[in-house]
Amino acid sequence: MGPNKTVPGRPSQLKVSTRRVAAMWVTCVVIGAGLGWVLRAVSEWAASVDGMPLRDWISVLAKVPDPYGTVLCVLLGVAFGAEVARRTLKDSVAVSVKPDLVIWRAGKQTRRIARAEISAVYLDGFEDLVFLGTDTGELARANNNLDEDAVKETFLRHGYPFFDADPHLERYMRWVEDLPELSATANALLKARQKALAENAADDAAELRADLVKLGVVVRQNDDRQFYRLVGSPAAKDDATADKVPA
Incomplete structure (x- = not known):
């Protein structure tokens, strides 16, 4: 995903690409299915271990005959993976960038930040997009999940002080x-x-x-x-x- 071309009076939009969303869902669901299969494979042993978390539920799963037991465990794993993907993506940031204003939305939160308030913009590792104020304090921080190259190119093109890491x-x-x-x-x-x-x-x-x-x-x-x-x-x-x- 790349940023929109600059059009006078119109902001550039940055959001999680469809490809990245799809990859997140597929990855989480596949891993979840694998964990479900592993759970089925060890369910009888796990049900016999004193102090095992969720032992009662695992005991119930262990008593379900195959192939139904395996299918049930895999479906539970898929549901778990889907929930992980949903929670990861629900607060992903979407950013609207203009030369004089940034509007970012993360989940239900919306924040408008004037260009004059911003002393630095940077990506903190692979996790967060961070805006620093003129006093060097954090104005905003939100889960990233954006294309790093597109973020850098957009902010630099609109004249913002973008850094590859925390400048302080x-x-x-x-x-x-x-x-x-x-x-x-x-x-x-x-x-x-x-x-x-x-x-x-x-x-x-x-x-x-x-x-x-x-x-x-x-x-x-x-x-x-x-x-x-x-x-x-x-x-x-x-x-x-x-x-x-x-x-």
Whole structure:
């Protein structure tokens, strides 16, 4: 998918391509079907293991004779895969770009951002499209799923400051508990987010990130480590002992 050609008075539209949507559905459904087949293959063993999650349901599945048991497990796997695809795509961002205005929609959320408010646009890995304000704080962050080349070409063509990565990477510092530089509230939110990351609670981690942004703290992570920077704070000086965030 490529962006629309620029037409005076008309915005360029960026959205998830039909090909990418189809690929997501097919991939998730095929993997789900495979997991269902594996579930059938191990159902009798799993039903005999004490403490196995969903053991009662697995026991029921194990008692269904073939071929019905296999078909049922595969269909359950397909349904699971379809739900994963639906949840992944439902909040995918669609962006309308004009020289003076960006309108992005993610799920039920809509945000209008004037060009004058934006100091940087970048893709954070393969996950998020990020807009930074003139104070270096995050104006918006949304699940990407867009064509990376089309995103870059569109924003550059409309005169936006597009970066291949966060332009303030050198300002991030490793977070540890109870840092005096941060408020008690920010430290508490980062501690809660650390727990959410450890438990793979992505939605909770995203909500806590948004709460931190409101406090003027921008956060990113690498594996189970969190790094932060303060909005509007000067760039940190090089320090041989500092644990800097990796690119």
